[in-house]
Amino acid sequence: MSLKISAAIEILKQHDLLVSNHLNEPDLVVTNISYNSREDQSNGIFFCKGNNFKAEYLQQAVNSGAEIYVAEKEFDRDSNNIIVNNIQKALAILSAAFFGNPENDLFIIAFTGTKGKTTTSYFIHDILQKMYPKKVALFSTIDRIVGPNPEDEFKSDLTTPESLDLFRDMRRAVDNGMTHLVMEVSSQAYKKDRVYGLNFDIGGFLNITPDHIGANEHPTYADYLFCKKQLMINSKVNIINRGTNDFDTVYEAAKQTSDDKDIYLFARDIEKFDDIDFELSSKETTLSDSIFNLKAVSDKAKNLHVDQDYKLGIVGDFNEINATAAIIASGLVNVPDKDIYDGLKMAHVPGRMEHINTKSHGTIFVDYAHNYASMKALLSFLRNEYPKSQIKVVVGSPGDKGISRRAGFSKVLTELADSAILTTDDPGFEDPADICKEIDGKIDHSKVSTKIILDRAEAIKEMIDTSSDDDIVVLAAKGDDAYQKTRGKDVPYPTDTVVAKNILKDIEGE
Ligand SMILES: CC(=O)N[C@H]1[C@@H](OP(=O)(O)OP(=O)(O)OC[C@H]2O[C@@H](n3ccc(=O)[nH]c3=O)[C@H](O)[C@@H]2O)O[C@H](CO)[C@@H](O)[C@@H]1O[C@H](C)C(=O)N[C@@H](C)C(=O)N[C@H](CCC(=O)O)C(=O)O
Numbered sequence: 001m002s003l004k005i006s007a008a009i010e011i012l013k014q015h016d017l018l019v020s021n022h023l024n025e026p027d028l029v030v031t032n033i034s035y036n037s038r039e040d041q042s043n044g045i046f047f048c049k050g051n052n053f054k055a056e057y058l059q060q061a062v063n064s065g066a067e068i069y070v071a072e073k074e075f076d077r078d079s080n081n082i083i084v085n086n087i088q089k090a091l092a093i094l095s096a097a098f099f100g101n102p103e104n105d106l107f108i109i110a111f112t113g114t115k116g117k118t119t120t121s122y123f124i125h126d127i128l129q130k131m132y133p134k135k136v137a138l139f140s141t142i143d144r145i146v147g148p149n150p151e152d153e154f155k156s157d158l159t160t161p162e163s164l165d166l167f168r169d170m171r172r173a174v175d176n177g178m179t180h181l182v183m184e185v186s187s188q189a190y191k192k193d194r195v196y197g198l199n200f201d202i203g204g205f206l207n208i209t210p211d212h213i214g215a216n217e218h219p220t221y222a223d224y225l226f227c228k229k230q231l232m233i234n235s236k237v238n239i240i241n242r243g244t245n246d247f248d249t250v251y252e253a254a255k256q257t258s259d260d261k262d263i264y265l266f267a268r269d270i271e272k273f274d275d276i277d278f279e280l281s282s283k284e285t286t287l288s289d290s291i292f293n294l295k296a297v298s299d300k301a302k303n304l305h306v307d308q309d310y311k312l313g314i315v316g317d318f319n320e321i322n323a324t325a326a327i328i329a330s331g332l333v334n335v336p337d338k339d340i341y342d343g344l345k346m347a348h349v350p351g352r353m354e355h356i357n358t359k360s361h362g363t364i365f366v367d368y369a370h371n372y373a374s375m376k377a378l379l380s381f382l383r384n385e386y387p388k389s390q391i392k393v394v395v396g397s398p399g400d401k402g403i404s405r406r407a408g409f410s411k412v413l414t415e416l417a418d419s420a421i422l423t424t425d426d427p428g429f430e431d432p433a434d435i436c437k438e439i440d441g442k443i444d445h446s447k448v449s450t451k452i453i454l455d456r457a458e459a460i461k462e463m464i465d466t467s468s469d470d471d472i473v474v475l476a477a478k479g480d481d482a483y484q485k486t487r488g489k490d491v492p493y494p495t496d497t498v499v500a501k502n503i504l505k506d507i508e509g510e
């Protein structure tokens with residue numbers, strides 16, 4: 001991979017990003033690209049970006065071989081440099097060029113939503129794999145899959161990677177023979193211009209509820225919505241949940257760049273929304289499957305030939321919504337309905353509605369619900385489906401971020417749980433006992449009984465030990481997470497599923 005600096009300057013000019021440049025060598029060509037001074041910089045271009053950037057990082061980068069830097073201000077007049085008016089956009093556009101614009105060789109399906117991005121992306125990935133085996137890349141919050149071999153699959157750090165990492169991984173995917181990419185696009189991705197310049201083949205909008213609002217994320221809900229709707233503006237074909245909050249704003253964003261023929265709306269309730277293309281309806285739910293029907297209403301929906309009954313291997317009415325979006329996206333890629341059916345039936349999403357049957361300690365669900373809206377969706381579903389069961393929840397809330405989630409948990413546990421054990425979940429630099437007390441303080445104890453047990457595995461053990469056959473035990477908010485983020489360190493944690501299974505082995509010999 002390489003980049004001619006003269007070409008880079010032209011690209012920046014085309015995007016109105018160039019402020020000035022200083023080149024000691026006009027014909028400079030770089031073969032390395034980085035924004036992290038701790039990496040090898042030989043013959044490289046280095047980007048000075050980020051809230052916590054320090055001039056010494058640039059010095060370190062130059063000492064280890066950087067030939068040129070890009071920044072919003074001139075740190076050093078003598079070195080080769082390019083000064084831009086937006087470093088995040090410059091990083092995106094030059095990373096794409098450095099890696100040979102791999103986005104042009106991939107059919108990209110992107111999803112956003114406060115909840116359901118990961119689940120929907122896994123569903124689409126698993127369906128598309130049926131038609132394009134070993135050719136579908138996945139960039140999700142959990143894993144990134146850039147090729148067909150085990151070494152091409154690794155854990156993600158962000159939902160949507162920094163642009164440089166995004167284009168590097170797209171390059172790897174293309175070089176590994178991938179033809180399709182399914183990815184999650186977070187609101188932060190637009191806020192930080194990580195996906196600047198990308199035009200998606202299909203973009204999906206699942207839902208929006210207040211979340212990710214705070215010091216390091218979005219200052220207001222309006223800003224959150226503004227960032228999220230950008231995916232619609234930057235997608236050729238749009239799939240929108242008609243029941244989402246702020247539908248009009250989202251739809252208007254889609255209309256800015258797409259005709260009606262390229263906008264697909266779906267919902268449960270055709271009585272309420274008479275403009276939808278697809279209607280979904282639940283048919284049957286067991287502890288492990290849900291069966292639902294998808295009906296094509298409009299002519300363009302009928303042309304996709306995806307209307308039939310589907311069986312989903314994970315439960316939750318919200319997962320039927322995610323599955324519907326996945327089916328429409330798959331139909332648009334011409335996957336036959338049989339492959340869609342089979343792909344969905346087998347789809348598995350780590351840490352999302354994983355259920356564990358026990359001999360005599362009820363049914364256990366491990367789920368990543370970690371704010372008011374997702375926990376409400378989850379507990380309401382369980383209440384409706386299992387009206388005679390006690391709903392017992394083990395949950396904690398992280399330190400240093402998402403502070404509003406704590407009050408959200410107090411509210412939703414009061415509304416829908418019978419008992420709860422409050423415990424530790426990524427406390428960061430806060431004391432997990434204080435976080436639990438904060439949640440507990442706002443719970444109405446006449447409606448739900450609570451306990452605080454800080455050791456998460458102990459909390460799970462206590463809940464399983466004290467549960468009986470008809471109970472539903474929910475291990476919430478941590479999903480498949482194998483760490484407890486504690487005081488700046490990722491302390492290994494076996495995952496809720498592994499902890500629960502080990503406990504069951506001890507007490508039930510399973
Ligand atoms: C607020 C935010 O978006 N921060 C992201 C951003 O950080 P930043 O650019 O400000 O960089 P920084 O951490 O201040 O560091 C400054 C720069 O100095 C460099 N550095 C640092 C040390 C050194 O020795 N040498 C050096 O060169 C760093 O590489 C970096 O480029 O760029 C970094 C990668 O370059 C990200 O890791 C970081 O995400 C933080 C950790 C994060 O957690 N962000 C969350 C809020 C996020 O984006 N979440 C969404 C999901 C939420 C949703 O669903 O909406 C996501 O997409 O994951």
Ligand SMILES: Nc1ncnc2c1ncn2[C@@H]1O[C@H](COP(=O)(O)OP(=O)(O)OP(=O)(O)O)[C@@H](O)[C@H]1O
Binds near residue numbers: 141184207351352378
């Ligand atoms: N469509 C939906 N509507 C409401 N809640 C949902 C929906 N889909 C999933 N959930 C709930 O949200 C949790 C997280 O789901 P998922 O990981 O798919 O969402 P996400 O958008 O990737 O979330 P995050 O941005 O927090 O990583 C699930 O474990 C489930 O409890």
